[in-house]
Amino acid sequence: MSVGTATIAGQTRRPGRRQTCYFCKSKITRIDYKDTETLRKFLTEYGRITPRYANGNCAKCQRALARAVKLARFMALLPYVGAVNVED
Numbered sequence: 001m002s003v004g005t006a007t008i009a010g011q012t013r014r015p016g017r018r019q020t021c022y023f024c025k026s027k028i029t030r031i032d033y034k035d036t037e038t039l040r041k042f043l044t045e046y047g048r049i050t051p052r053y054a055n056g057n058c059a060k061c062q063r064a065l066a067r068a069v070k071l072a073r074f075m076a077l078l079p080y081v082g083a084v085n086v087e088d
């Protein structure tokens, strides 16, 4: 066994791992629902919010992001669903 706590798939998480949360890293304290350019970074081409294991966000920011995206959708700034191939 190596240093750190064991996680799924035999990977280990070391204590001094670099921060990967986009919002914490760039010191964004409030996630703005009007900032669709930033929010779009965390959406798939189908308009889904990427999961935490894919985007590396911390739990706190991921919750704030989800709220911001949902509000932005309601305000029609972001799509509920996008890039659907109708031809198939």
Ligand SMILES: [Zn+2]
Binding pocket: 021, 022, 023, 024, 025, 057, 058, 059, 060, 061, 062
């Ligand atoms: Zn964060």
